[in-house]
Amino acid sequence: MTANEIRDSFKKFFESKQHAIVPSAPMVIKDDPTLMFTNAGMNQWKDIILGTRDPEPRRRADTQKCLRVSGKHNDLEEVGHDTYHHTMFEMLGNWSFGDYFKEGAIDMAWEYLVDVLKLNPADLYVTVFEGSPEENIPRDDEAARYWAKHVPEDHIINGNKHDNFWEMGDTGPCGPCSEIHVDSRTPEQRKASGISGRDLVNKDDPQVIEIWNLVFMQFNRKADGSLEKLSMNVIDTGMGFERLVRMLQGKHSNYDTDIFQPIIKAEEQITGLKYTTFEDGEVSKEQEAINVAMRVCADHLRAVSFSIADGQLPSNAKAGYVIRRILRRAVRYAYTFLGQKEAFLYKLVPTLVHEMGDAFPELKAQQQLISKVMKEEEDAFLRTLDKGISLLDKAMEEIRSKGEKELDGVQAFRLFDTYGFPLDLTELICRENGFTVNEAQFDVEMQKQKERARNAAAVENSDWVELAAGEQQFVGYDYTEYECHILRYRKVTQKKNEFYELVLDYTPFYGEMGGQVGDCGVLVNEAETIEIIDTKRENNQSVHIVKQLPKDPSAQFMACVDTDKRDASAANHTATHLLDYALKQVLGDHVEQKGSFVSPDTLRFDFSHFEKVSDEQLRQVERMVNEMIREDIPLDEHRDVPFDEAKKLGAIALFGEKYGDKVRVVRFGPSCEFCGGIHAKATGKIGFFKIISESSVAAGIRRIEAKTGKECEELLYATEDMLKAVKAFFNNAKDLQGVIQKYIEEHDSMKKDIEQFQAERVQALAKDLVARGRQVNGVTVITGKFEMMANAAKDLVFKVRELHPESLVCVVGTVFDGKPLLNVMLSDDMVKDHGLNAGQLVREAAKLMQGGGGGQPHFASAGGKNPDGLSAAIDKVVELASL
Numbered sequence: 015m016t017a018n019e020i021r022d023s024f025k026k027f028f029e030s031k032q033h034a035i036v037p038s039a040p041m042v043i044k045d046d047p048t049l050m051f052t053n054a055g056m057n058q059w060k061d062i063i064l065g066t067r068d069p070e071p072r073r074r075a076d077t078q079k080c081l082r083v084s085g086k087h088n089d090l091e092e093v094g095h096d097t098y099h100h101t102m103f104e105m106l107g108n109w110s111f112g113d114y115f116k117e118g119a120i121d122m123a124w125e126y127l128v129d130v131l132k133l134n135p136a137d138l139y140v141t142v143f144e145g146s147p148e149e150n151i152p153r154d155d156e157a158a159r160y161w162a163k164h165v166p167e168d169h170i171i172n173g174n175k176h177d178n179f180w181e182m183g184d185t186g187p188c189g190p191c192s193e194i195h196v197d198s199r200t201p202e203q204r205k206a207s208g209i210s211g212r213d214l215v216n217k218d219d220p221q222v223i224e225i226w227n228l229v230f231m232q233f234n235r236k237a238d239g240s241l242e243k244l245s246m247n248v249i250d251t252g253m254g255f256e257r258l259v260r261m262l263q264g265k266h267s268n269y270d271t272d273i274f275q276p277i278i279k280a281e282e283q284i285t286g287l288k289y290t291t292f293e294d295g296e297v298s299k300e301q302e303a304i305n306v307a308m309r310v311c312a313d314h315l316r317a318v319s320f321s322i323a324d325g326q327l328p329s330n331a332k333a334g335y336v337i338r339r340i341l342r343r344a345v346r347y348a349y350t351f352l353g354q355k356e357a358f359l360y361k362l363v364p365t366l367v368h369e370m371g372d373a374f375p376e377l378k379a380q381q382q383l384i385s386k387v388m389k390e391e392e393d394a395f396l397r398t399l400d401k402g403i404s405l406l407d408k409a410m411e412e413i414r415s416k417g418e419k420e421l422d423g424v425q426a427f428r429l430f431d432t433y434g435f436p437l438d439l440t441e442l443i444c445r446e447n448g449f450t451v452n453e454a455q456f457d458v459e460m461q462k463q464k465e466r467a468r469n470a471a472a473v474e475n476s477d478w479v480e481l482a483a484g485e486q487q488f489v490g491y492d493y494t495e496y497e498c499h500i501l502r503y504r505k506v507t508q509k510k511n512e513f514y515e516l517v518l519d520y521t522p523f524y525g526e527m528g529g530q531v532g533d534c535g536v537l538v539n540e541a542e543t544i545e546i547i548d549t550k551r552e553n554n555q556s557v558h559i560v561k562q563l564p565k566d567p568s569a570q571f572m573a574c575v576d577t578d579k580r581d582a583s584a585a586n587h588t589a590t591h592l593l594d595y596a597l598k599q600v601l602g603d604h605v606e607q608k609g610s611f612v613s614p615d616t617l618r619f620d621f622s623h624f625e626k627v628s629d630e631q632l633r634q635v636e637r638m639v640n641e642m643i644r645e646d647i648p649l650d651e652h653r654d655v656p657f658d659e660a661k662k663l664g665a666i667a668l669f670g671e672k673y674g675d676k677v678r679v680v681r682f683g684p685s686c687e688f689c690g691g692i693h694a695k696a697t698g699k700i701g702f703f704k705i706i707s708e709s710s711v712a713a714g715i716r717r718i719e720a721k722t723g724k725e726c727e728e729l730l731y732a733t734e735d736m737l738k739a740v741k742a743f744f745n746n747a748k749d750l751q752g753v754i755q756k757y758i759e760e761h762d763s764m765k766k767d768i769e770q771f772q773a774e775r776v777q778a779l780a781k782d783l784v785a786r787g788r789q790v791n792g793v794t795v796i797t798g799k800f801e802m803m804a805n806a807a808k809d810l811v812f813k814v815r816e817l818h819p820e821s822l823v824c825v826v827g828t829v830f831d832g833k834p835l836l837n838v839m840l841s842d843d844m845v846k847d848h849g850l851n852a853g854q855l856v857r858e859a860a861k862l863m864q865g866g867g868g869g870q871p872h873f874a875s876a877g878g879k880n881p882d883g884l885s886a887a888i889d890k891v892v893e894l895a896s897l
């Protein structure tokens with residue numbers, strides 16, 4: 015079976031078991047402060063598991079794009095070195111939310127692997143949780159009993175808490191799990207090792223690996239560490255698709271399957287090097303380094319491409335920085351082991367799109383953007399590498415001159431930290447030059463930095479205090495004030511700051527989402543008024559941030575949104591929709607939203623476009639948006655529309671955005687988008703729209719910043735005031751442009767006149783100086799003191815030398831703006847035959863006017879602070895020349 019067929023068979027199997035087949039959530043997570051990337055299939059169901067979202071349909075299955083490069087799951091350093099961990103991989107999963115539990119999950123997994131896919135049961139081992147006496151959790155005998163229906167006792171292995179007890183985080187849902195492992199060793203390998211597969215489970219053997227993990231969530235862990243029963247049992251399973259494909263295709267490395275081979279073939283073609291597979295047997299150390307590098311590149315190509323397609327570009331902060339680091343790791347391996355000194359990865363994009371573009375259309379649709387961004391990132395990092403290498407060369411030169419053999423770890427860390435120069439590369443280059451690196455010192459520096467980062471980010475959440483049961487209802491599309499109670503609250507401590515998070519039963523407050531900032535406002539009743547300083551969105555709910563708790567948290571309140579700010583944000587949000595529409599009209603359909611930010615006073619919109627937007631195009635966009643504002647098009651809003659119906663309405667969905675089964679569609683005339691944001695009741699509320707700037711944020715991505723309504727009014731006033739002030743400079747001339755033009759022309763011509771005048775003056779002065787020169791032992795000594803600018807003084811002494819090219823010592827002092835300047839000019843013979851040096855003379859003499867300077871042997875100059883010392887300095891030069 016091909017990989018694509020295997021993916022389909024999984025979906026078909028679980029469909030036949032009444033599971034709803036759902037799409038993968040985006041790999042990049044945008045609205046969860048605790049997680050940057052999807053690292054497991056269950057992430058997108060977190061709010062169902064936590065009980066804040068409707069669990070229907072209770073059976074679901076999908077293939078989920080995952081990325082494990084940060085936080086709790088970080089496999090980055092393994093990737094490429096082993097053959098079964100990837101950064102980005104697909105996780106096949108099936109879920110039951112309060113429907114079937116352990117028995118159903120175990121039976122279905124077994125049926126799929128053995129009856130449908132025909133894996134050999136003799137090669138399969140399963141693990142069950144051995145129990146934890148200190149937590150008072152018994153062994154998972156229940157799971158063991160169900161497994162015993164399918165496998166012999168000696169294929170059931172007890173596992174410890176590390177491998178067989180799953181937890182969502184420090185707090186929250188958790189429970190025992192059962193893993194399925196496959197022994198994929200060849201008969202020869204089994205014979206040679208003499209160890210049974212059973213004894214290799216969870217022992218990091220590359221041929222006995224876990225493929226599927228069935229998690230049985232039945233507990234909730236509280237902040238004090240204790241466990242309570244979960245109100246709804248949850249089945250959450252995850253199977254590594256690439257590992258499954260490898261087993262079914264009879265391969266011994268994920269990279270030997272049809273998922274990776276086309277990419278590796280493309281690498282071979284570009285580099286002229288060869289990749290060896292498992293079947294080729296043991297290879298040399300050099301060949302293994304090439305193999306590792308090719309695996310790294312094939313893997314990272316996928317991670318970076320999918321991330322860009324999901325809207326997360328490489329950048330220098332947060333999720334963007336993680337992506338940048340992955341890409342740089344690939345560049346480094348290609349640079350060092352595949353001899354690629356120029357951008358390389360982007361050349362593999364067409365192969366990836368050819369292989370995966372059908373299953374993941376977002377790749378196909380954005381191929382050009384992916385290639386462009388990748389190439390630019392590669393180029394930039396290669397330049398950094400070059401810089402790092404030359405710095406390292408310098409550092410090695412230094413240790414060599416000291417007769418030492420070791421580069422200190424602080425330097426190695428600086429290279430790593432500022433130039434992205436990883437330790438292994440530094441070590442490699444050092445080794446090639448016969449040096450070592452002080453690794454221990456490097457580790458100390460690294461540790462220090464990690465601690466700094468940890469201290470800066472530390473957030474402490476207390477347990478939620480439940481005041482009442484229930485789910486939150488958001489009423490903010492229709493109301494800005496609403497009666498409410500607090501359902502639950504908790505204390506949060508961040509960098510010693512304390513605040514509280516509140517969840518209300520009914521709330522008109524919009525939580526920050528989709529680029530629109532959260533509402534602020536107040537909670538009031540007769541007894542008190544509590545300020546809500548911000549509203550965030552977490553697990554599908556608005557979480558209100560307050561500095562202090564009400565005295566009586568269980569009282570009834572009125573939740574009141576600050577409507578001035580809300581209206582301004584809403585107008586700006588509506589304006590971004592109109593802007594998006596107008597950009598597509600003016601620039602073309604390739605324009606794709608890549609980010610937006612909407613606050614009460616500004617709006618920002620990022621979109622894909624491959625060149626600067628011209629002034630004319632910007633003006634066209636502005637005119638179009640303002641036309642739509644004047645038409646006062648009313649908001650046409652559709653809530654809870656099934657996704658497919660919304661698409662039929664012509665709504666624009668974004669790549670990398672997560673949509674539920676039911677969506678909200680926002681339409682203003684021809685502009686129609688999927689959107690959960692707060693909008694103006696009609697476009698007229700925007701008032702006026704004006705673009706402030708257009709710039710580039712990354713390869714292929716442009717950014718427009720704009721203002722609306724009152725902000726535009728202020729802008730107009732500021733511009734008008736400035737213009738008035740400028741007019742006043744020109745006596746309020748009617749034709750301001752013409753007058754300024756005339757001034758500029760006059761200024762230019764005056765400048766020319768002055769220059770000519772100065773040249774003439776210099777010429778005359780030079781002649782005069784030469785005529786007045788003194789003769790001292792056959793040398794002409796010329797001195798003088800004038801008021802003039804520095805450049806004229808320099809011209810003057812050069813002119814003197816031109817008129818008198820031999821046996822000349824010329825010292826000219828000038829003052830301009832109260833500052834003295836000393837110039838010394840010597841003829842060549844004075845330098846060669848008399849051993850004079852203008853630089854030395856000027857430096858010594860300048861001390862008399864509290865200054866310093868230098869220059870060449872025949873000409874030098876020095877500035878100073880004290881003009882009164884200038885004459886003495888001139889005399890000093892002549893004296894020092896000792897003619």
Ligand code: ATP
Binds near residue numbers: 098101224253254256
């Ligand atoms: P391992 O011990 O092999 O790292 P895990 O315990 O981290 O696996 P789970 O978190 O249980 O794995 O994830 C479920 C399944 O996802 C695993 O059984 C495996 O098939 C797959 N998987 C996990 N990590 C990776 C990875 N980095 N690359 C590819 N597949 C993976």
Ligand code: MG
Binds near residue numbers: 089
């Ligand atoms: Mg792991």
